[in-house]
Amino acid sequence: MxxxxxxxxxxxxxxxxxxxxxxxxxxxxxxxxxxxxxxxxxxxxxxxxxxxxxxxxxxxxxxxxxxxxxxxxxxxxxxxxxxxxxxxxxxxxxxxxxxxxxxxxxxxxxxxxxTLNVMLGAAGFTEISxxxxxxxxxxxxxxxxxxxxxxxxxxxxxxxxxxxxxxxxxxxxxxxxxxxxxxxxxxxxxxxxxxTHTWEKLSRGAFLFQIGFAKKILLADSFATIADQCFALGDPTTYQAWLGSFAYAMQIYFDFSGYSDMAIGLGALFGFTFPINFDSPYKSQSITEFWRRWHISLSTWLRDYLYVPLGGNRRGKGRTYINLMLTMLLGGLWHGAAMTFVLWGAYQGAWLAIERMVGKRSLYPVLPKPLRIALTFVIVLGGWILFRAATVAQAGEFFSALAGFGGAADPGAVVLSTRQIAGCFLGAGIVWFLPNSQQLAESRSSVPHFVVAVAFLAAIAQIFVVSYSPFLYFQF
Amino acid sequence: MKFLGSLVSIITLLVVVFGAPAYDAAHGNWPGRRMSGSGTFEEFRSGVMAQRLEKRLVAGSSIDELVRPRYNEASYLLTGQTNPGVVVGKDNWLFPSDRLGEPGPNKREEFATSVKAMGELTRFLEDHGCLVVYQLVPRKRTLYPEMLPDGLVDPYVPLFDDVRDAMLAEGLRVPDLRSVLKPEGEPLYFTNDTHWKPEGCRAAATLIADYVRELLPNGEVPGKPMNVVLREYPPEEFIGYQQRLLGFERGSWLFNQFTNQIRQHGAVLEKDRDKLCRGSKRPQPIVLVGTSMSRGPYYGASQYVGLLGVQIEDRAAAGYGAGYRLAELMAEILTKRRPMPEVLIWEFPEDFPIREGRYFNEPLLSTIAVLGGAPYRADPLDASRELENVTVYSEKDGVLDAECEGPRTEIIYTLSEPIAGDAGAVLRFDFNVPKRGKPLGLLHIEWGEVIDEKPIARRSVLIRRSDSTHPVMEPLVLPAGAPINYIRIRPYNSKARFELGNLEIWTPRRR
Known part of the structure; x- marks a missing residue:
C-alpha cells in the first residue's frame, strides 16, 4: 500500500x-x-x-x-x-x-x-540456472x-x-x-x-503528512517526467544531461524527503516521535555536510554500526580514508545490488575521503557561500547520475555529456513546457531559499499551514487524475 | 496565531481522509458493495487479490466522479492543460494529440507495404470483374491545419498527397476528396471530433457516386433499385470523442463550449419517410467497406443508396480499422459464401495505412497469401475447381467454450485426416467473445506435423473487439511434403472468455 x-x-x-x-x-x-x-x-x-x-x-x-x-x-x-x-x-x-x-x-x-554466471560464461563453463x-x-x-x-x-x-x-x-x-x-x-x-497524544503532535503530524504528500505528488512526480525523458535518451546532449541530472536530483529529494515527512507525520498522529531524516541537504557546503543532512537516519546508522566499529578516525589517517570508503561502498550496496550503486558509494566515499584529506586547506572556505553550495550540488549531481543510470555505460555517457562532449541524441527530444520550466524554478526556490519541512512545522506563523493545506488539496485532486507512481526508495 | 494554523492542518487532513468514504456512503456507494469477488489462495498470497480489491475500491467511488471532472476543468482554466490525447486548437477546435508536435518522419516506406497490398488485392478483384474505388478520407488536420494551436506541427504533412500519389502510382482509383470537403463557410468536419459531419460524408459520397457512375458501362448502376429520397434531419447537439476526452463535467458551462450541432442526412424510403435506409447486411452488387467515417451518424451506405438509387451492402464498422473488414469480405468470397461484388467502395482515412500499421497490413497480407498460395494458385474462383469444406477435427484437446485463463490455455485440433503437404488450405472459424469481456488481443495459430515439436508455421491474428464475432480466415501455406496433423489455437495474455465456432478447413477436393 x-x-x-x-x-x-x-x-x-x-x-x-x-x-x-x-x-x-x-x-x-x-x-x-x-x-x-x-x-x-x-x-x-x-x-x-x-x-x-x-x-x-x-x-x-x-x-x-x-x-x-x-x-x-x-x-x-x-x-x-x-x-x-x-x-x-x-x-x-x-x-x-x-x-x-x-x-x-x-x-x-x-x-x-x-555476476558468477558472467565469470563462468567468460571462462567457458556452463552457467547456473x-x-x-x-x-x-x-x-x-x-x-x-x-x-x-x-x-x-x-x-x-x-x-x-x-x-x-x-x-x-x-x-x-x-x-x-x-x-x-x-x-x-x-x-x-x-x-x-x-x-502521549497531544494537540501539538496531531498538528505537527497533519502538517508534515500534508507537506510530504504535496512534495511527492506536485513536485517529485513532475520532475520524474523530465528525468525519465532525459535518462531514456541514448547518448544525451550536454543540455539534456544537465537537465536530466538536475531533474533527478530534485525528484529524489522531493520524493524521498516527501515520504519521510509523511512517515514522521503519520508517526506523530499515532503519538510517536521519529527522528528528522532530511535537513535541507542541497544547502550543504561540502559533501561531508551533505551526508549530515541527507538520509540522516541511514548515515547515522552507518556511522554508528559500521564506521565506528571499523575504527572510525581513531586508527590513523590512512585507515580513516579506508573506513570512509568501505562505509560508503556498503551504503551504496545497501541501496541495491548493481554496479552503479557500488560506484555511487565509491564516489561518495572518495569525496568524503578527499574532503577529510584536504581538511583546512580546502578550496571551499575561500569561495563565497553560494558558490560553495553550488559546487557541492554539482558534485552531488555526479553521484545522482551513477544512482539513476541503468548501466555504468549510460552513466559514462552522461558524464561525458556533462563535460561538454554532448552526444548524438536529438536535441529536440526533450522540450520543456512553460509549466515545467516554472516547476523547475519553483523546485529550486523551495530547495535553496525556503525553510525545510521541519522548520516550517515549528514556525510560529500560521501561513505555512494554510499554504500547505491548499497544496495538499491540489495534490489530492491530482491523484484522481494522474496514475500514481511508487516512491523511489521502495525499491531499496 | 499558531493555533489557527494547527486547526487548519488537522481539519484539512480529517476532512480529506474521512470525507471521501463519508461522501461515498452518503451516495449509497459503500465500499462493501464494491468488494465482492473471490480468489484463489495463490492470488491471496501473491497480493493479486489485494490489487483487485484496491482497483474496485478506487474505480467505483463517488468521490472520484466528483473530483476528476472538476480537476480537469480547473487545470484547463488555470494552465490550459488538458488530458493527454487531446489538444485544444484555435476557436476551440479539438485535435487528437497523437504525434502532434513530435519530430516525425513522413516516409513513403511507412505506407509502402499497405499500398502494395492494396494494389495486389485490387488487381485480383478487378481481374474477376469487380470495380474497386478508394474513398481516401483526408484528416481534419490535413484540411484545417490553420486551426492547430500555434507551435504544434503535424509531422505528417503532406500525408494525403503522399499516400494518394503512391496509390495512383499503383494504378488505384482514388478521387481527390479535398476538392469537396473544404467549401467556403461552415466546415464539414466537427470541431470536437476527428470525424466529418454528415454533410461531409454526403459531399464525399456524391463525388464518389458520380465517379463510379462514369466508370460503369452506360452508367448503369447494378443492384436492387430503391425508391428513396435524400432527407435532412433537424439539428441536434453533438458531443464529440475529443470533447469527451477533455474529461469535463458533462453539461457544465466549460464542456458546452465545445459542443457542436449535428444535422443528420440520409436516404429514406419514399413510402416511409421516417425510416432511414442504412443499406443492407446481405450480399449486394455494390459493397461499401469502411470505417467509422461511414457508420452512424454519418451513414455512408445510406448516402450511396440515395445517390445511386440501389441497395448497398454496408460493411463499414467502427473500431476495426480498414484492413480487417476487407479481409473479412475476401474470406467470404474465397470460401464461396457470397458472389463477387461488381463494385467495391473502400473507405478509410488517409493515415490508416500508417496509424493502423500491422493491423492494416496483416489482414491484407494474409489474404494475399491465400490468393497466391495453394490451392488457389491457378485461379481461386475457377468454377470448375471444386472446393470442399472438410470438417477435419476428430479430437479436441483443451478448453472449448469455456473461460480462458491466461496464455497457457489453448485448443488443439488433432486432425482425423492429415492435410497433404502439397494441398494447402484455408482455415476458417468464428471466434466469439461475449459482449462483457475484455478484448482478447492476439490469437496465435500454429500448425504442424507432430504436436509439441517445431510447428510448420505459426501466425498471429489480432482480435480487436470484445463485442462481436470474428470470422478468422488464415491461409495454411505449406512447404511441399509436410502434412498437417494438428492445429493449435492459443489466445495470448488474456483472461477473457471466448468461444470458438466450428473449425472449417477448405482444401481442394481429393480426386
Missing part, C-alpha cells in the same frame, strides 16, 4: 485512525502491529511471514542478551563474566547473521549469481532496524524489550516500515511503553 494511493488515504488511514483512538492504550500497540501487517501484506502476504521470522529471531536474541546483561549486572566472578560475555556475543552474532543472511539472500542473490528471487519491499529498512536493536541491547545502550507486541510494533510500524526513516530502538523504546 502506498501513502499516496486512494486505498491508503480514504480507507486504510481513516479506519486505522478511528480504531486507534477508540481503543484503550493497552491495546493500541497490538492494534498498530496488526494493521501494519495488513499494510505490509497488501503487497504480498508471504512476505509478512518473513518479517515475522526476522522479528521473532531478534526478539529472542534481544531477550537472551538482556537476561545475560542482567546476570552480569547482578554481579558475577570474572571467569563467569567472560563466559557470559561470550554467550552475549554469540546471541548478537546470531542475530546479525540471521538478518544479514535474509537480506543477502533476498537482495543480493540474483546479483551474485548473475536459477529462479529470480523477488525482493520483499522494505527489507533493507526493517532489517537495519532489527539489527540496531540487537546491537544496542548488546552494547547496553537500550534495555531489552519485555513484551513481544511492543517489539513487533517497533519493527512493523507502518509509517516508516517500507522506506524509513530507520528508527533505532532506543529512540522509540520509551514511546512503545507509554506515549
Amino acid at each position: 502506498i501513502f499516496t494511493s486512494q486505498v491508503f488515504l480514504f480507507w486504510f488511514l481513516p479506519a486505522v485512525l478511528l480504531g486507534y483512538y477508540l481503543l484503550p492504550f493497552r491495546f493500541k500497540s497490538l492494534f498498530l502491529t496488526l494493521v501494519s501487517y495488513v499494510f505490509y501484506g497488501w503487497w504480498r502476504v508471504d512476505f509478512v511471514l518473513l518479517m515475522l521470522v526476522s522479528t521473532v529471531i531478534d526478539f529472542f536474541c534481544g531477550r537472551r542478551i538482556g537476561l545475560l546483561n542482567e546476570r552480569i549486572d547482578g554481579g558475577v566472578d570474572p571467569a563467569e563474566r567472560i563466559d557470559l560475555d561470550r554467550k552475549r556475543k554469540r546471541a548478537m552474532l546470531f542475530s546479525i547473521c540471521a538478518n544479514l543472511g535474509l537480506l543477502g539472500y533476498f537482495k543480493y542473490w540474483n546479483f551474485g549469481i548473475d 536459477w529462479t529470480q528471487i523477488v525482493l520483499p519491499v522494505g527489507i533493507s529498512f526493517y532489517t537495519f532496524q532489527s539489527l540496531s536493536y540487537s546491537i544496542d541491547v548488546y552494547r547496553r545502550q537500550a534495555p531489552a524489550v519485555r513484551r513481544f507486541v511492543d517489539f513487533a510494533c517497533y519493527i512493523s510500524l507502518f509509517p516508516q516500515l517500507v522506506a524509513g526513516p530507520i528508527v533505532r530502538y532506543q529512540t522509540l523504546a520509551a514511546e512503545l511503553v507509554h506515549r
Whole structure:
C-alpha cells in the first residue's frame, strides 16, 4: 500500500485512525502491529511471514542478551563474566547473521549469481540456472532496524524489550516500515511503553503528512517526467544531461524527503516521535555536510554500526580514508545490488575521503557561500547520475555529456513546457531559499499551514487524475 | 496565531481522509458493495487479490466522479492543460494529440507495404470483374491545419498527397476528396471530433457516386433499385470523442463550449419517410467497406443508396480499422459464401495505412497469401475447381467454450485426416467473445506435423473487439511434403472468455 494511493488515504488511514483512538492504550500497540501487517501484506502476504521470522529471531536474541546483561549486572566472578560475555556475543552474532543472511539472500542473490554466471560464461563453463528471487519491499529498512536493536541491547545502550507486541510494533510500524526513516530502538523504546497524544503532535503530524504528500505528488512526480525523458535518451546532449541530472536530483529529494515527512507525520498522529531524516541537504557546503543532512537516519546508522566499529578516525589517517570508503561502498550496496550503486558509494566515499584529506586547506572556505553550495550540488549531481543510470555505460555517457562532449541524441527530444520550466524554478526556490519541512512545522506563523493545506488539496485532486507512481526508495 | 494554523492542518487532513468514504456512503456507494469477488489462495498470497480489491475500491467511488471532472476543468482554466490525447486548437477546435508536435518522419516506406497490398488485392478483384474505388478520407488536420494551436506541427504533412500519389502510382482509383470537403463557410468536419459531419460524408459520397457512375458501362448502376429520397434531419447537439476526452463535467458551462450541432442526412424510403435506409447486411452488387467515417451518424451506405438509387451492402464498422473488414469480405468470397461484388467502395482515412500499421497490413497480407498460395494458385474462383469444406477435427484437446485463463490455455485440433503437404488450405472459424469481456488481443495459430515439436508455421491474428464475432480466415501455406496433423489455437495474455465456432478447413477436393 502506498501513502499516496486512494486505498491508503480514504480507507486504510481513516479506519486505522478511528480504531486507534477508540481503543484503550493497552491495546493500541497490538492494534498498530496488526494493521501494519495488513499494510505490509497488501503487497504480498508471504512476505509478512518473513518479517515475522526476522522479528521473532531478534526478539529472542534481544531477550537472551538482556537476561545475560542482567546476570552480569547482578554481579558475577570474572571467569563467569567472560563466559557470559561470550554467550552475549554469540546471541548478537546470531542475530546479525540471521538478518544479514535474509537480506543477502533476498537482495543480493540474483546479483551474485548473475555476476558468477558472467565469470563462468567468460571462462567457458556452463552457467547456473536459477529462479529470480523477488525482493520483499522494505527489507533493507526493517532489517537495519532489527539489527540496531540487537546491537544496542548488546552494547547496553537500550534495555531489552519485555513484551513481544511492543517489539513487533517497533519493527512493523507502518509509517516508516517500507522506506524509513530507520528508527533505532532506543529512540522509540520509551514511546512503545507509554506515549502521549497531544494537540501539538496531531498538528505537527497533519502538517508534515500534508507537506510530504504535496512534495511527492506536485513536485517529485513532475520532475520524474523530465528525468525519465532525459535518462531514456541514448547518448544525451550536454543540455539534456544537465537537465536530466538536475531533474533527478530534485525528484529524489522531493520524493524521498516527501515520504519521510509523511512517515514522521503519520508517526506523530499515532503519538510517536521519529527522528528528522532530511535537513535541507542541497544547502550543504561540502559533501561531508551533505551526508549530515541527507538520509540522516541511514548515515547515522552507518556511522554508528559500521564506521565506528571499523575504527572510525581513531586508527590513523590512512585507515580513516579506508573506513570512509568501505562505509560508503556498503551504503551504496545497501541501496541495491548493481554496479552503479557500488560506484555511487565509491564516489561518495572518495569525496568524503578527499574532503577529510584536504581538511583546512580546502578550496571551499575561500569561495563565497553560494558558490560553495553550488559546487557541492554539482558534485552531488555526479553521484545522482551513477544512482539513476541503468548501466555504468549510460552513466559514462552522461558524464561525458556533462563535460561538454554532448552526444548524438536529438536535441529536440526533450522540450520543456512553460509549466515545467516554472516547476523547475519553483523546485529550486523551495530547495535553496525556503525553510525545510521541519522548520516550517515549528514556525510560529500560521501561513505555512494554510499554504500547505491548499497544496495538499491540489495534490489530492491530482491523484484522481494522474496514475500514481511508487516512491523511489521502495525499491531499496 | 499558531493555533489557527494547527486547526487548519488537522481539519484539512480529517476532512480529506474521512470525507471521501463519508461522501461515498452518503451516495449509497459503500465500499462493501464494491468488494465482492473471490480468489484463489495463490492470488491471496501473491497480493493479486489485494490489487483487485484496491482497483474496485478506487474505480467505483463517488468521490472520484466528483473530483476528476472538476480537476480537469480547473487545470484547463488555470494552465490550459488538458488530458493527454487531446489538444485544444484555435476557436476551440479539438485535435487528437497523437504525434502532434513530435519530430516525425513522413516516409513513403511507412505506407509502402499497405499500398502494395492494396494494389495486389485490387488487381485480383478487378481481374474477376469487380470495380474497386478508394474513398481516401483526408484528416481534419490535413484540411484545417490553420486551426492547430500555434507551435504544434503535424509531422505528417503532406500525408494525403503522399499516400494518394503512391496509390495512383499503383494504378488505384482514388478521387481527390479535398476538392469537396473544404467549401467556403461552415466546415464539414466537427470541431470536437476527428470525424466529418454528415454533410461531409454526403459531399464525399456524391463525388464518389458520380465517379463510379462514369466508370460503369452506360452508367448503369447494378443492384436492387430503391425508391428513396435524400432527407435532412433537424439539428441536434453533438458531443464529440475529443470533447469527451477533455474529461469535463458533462453539461457544465466549460464542456458546452465545445459542443457542436449535428444535422443528420440520409436516404429514406419514399413510402416511409421516417425510416432511414442504412443499406443492407446481405450480399449486394455494390459493397461499401469502411470505417467509422461511414457508420452512424454519418451513414455512408445510406448516402450511396440515395445517390445511386440501389441497395448497398454496408460493411463499414467502427473500431476495426480498414484492413480487417476487407479481409473479412475476401474470406467470404474465397470460401464461396457470397458472389463477387461488381463494385467495391473502400473507405478509410488517409493515415490508416500508417496509424493502423500491422493491423492494416496483416489482414491484407494474409489474404494475399491465400490468393497466391495453394490451392488457389491457378485461379481461386475457377468454377470448375471444386472446393470442399472438410470438417477435419476428430479430437479436441483443451478448453472449448469455456473461460480462458491466461496464455497457457489453448485448443488443439488433432486432425482425423492429415492435410497433404502439397494441398494447402484455408482455415476458417468464428471466434466469439461475449459482449462483457475484455478484448482478447492476439490469437496465435500454429500448425504442424507432430504436436509439441517445431510447428510448420505459426501466425498471429489480432482480435480487436470484445463485442462481436470474428470470422478468422488464415491461409495454411505449406512447404511441399509436410502434412498437417494438428492445429493449435492459443489466445495470448488474456483472461477473457471466448468461444470458438466450428473449425472449417477448405482444401481442394481429393480426386
